[in-house]
Amino acid sequence: MALGPEICITPPRAELAPVSRALIEERVRSCARLPSLRSVENALRELLNSDRRYTHQIAEIIRRDPSLTARLLRLVNSVYFGLSTPINNIEDAVFYLGIRQIRRLAMVTPVIEDFQRLAGNTPFPWRAFWQHCIGVAIMTREVIGCVQTPTDDSDYVAGLIHDMGKIVMAATFPNHFVEIQRRIAVEPRPLQELEQEVLGIQHTELGALYLQNHNLPDIMIETALYHHEPERAGQHAQTIAAVQIANLLVRHAQIGNSGETSVITSEIWTDASGWEILFPHKREAERAIACAALHRSLERLPSILQGLV
Ligand SMILES: [Fe+2]
């Protein structure tokens, strides 16, 4: 017997209602912390204090962490893919990559592992998302480097955790997270608008709430909250402006997957509000030089990311 049009074969999708503020706060409170954000500081200090003349001393610190060792070797072999024999010892890897790269790698590895644990089994292309996060971290450093010499790694960490709210959303409200992703794939709309409609909170605020609950530094909380509108940021506006531009650049180059589908044209990233914060006196020539340098860094980014995640 043929089924008439009035017979519905698939059951209608259960409507997901936005949740109350109280429930959001309760779930975020019970959300696991990121131990790496504390331990990273110690590992970095140790790497910094080790005598730079002695590669073997640095290699010794790295060897204690098997997952860092594996990533380091993968990175050196993918960045220097032209090498005739693959590198398989840490001393050579340290020689090729240099201490700066190693420090960044040491920082990224445990953070991404924590992110992965937090995200759990929620379906999403996480590997491409980690590439987005690390790509933004690397480009934040490049953007800020156009106006000042950073004295610490806080800008890099800020770039790395800017979309923390998306991971927290996947961990605390997985069904809402999946529904938002399903809808954004079929109706291209600003992600934050959809998050507000479906869940009742945006990833920016959710990330800030999480980082605040775990007493993480202000610069991280503010970055999570204002990375789409650095003009609203206070004390850390310069770093957050760099994160905004880095985020747009990485999305423009279609590197990784941020979970947002709208296309970022050249006009969007060159007109970003963050430029006014970084170059407040309309120094067009300086901005043009910075843009050219950023383009060059962006070209190298895919091969670096390939080795990292
Ligand atoms: Fe974001």
Ligand SMILES: [Fe+2]
């Ligand atoms: Fe992002």
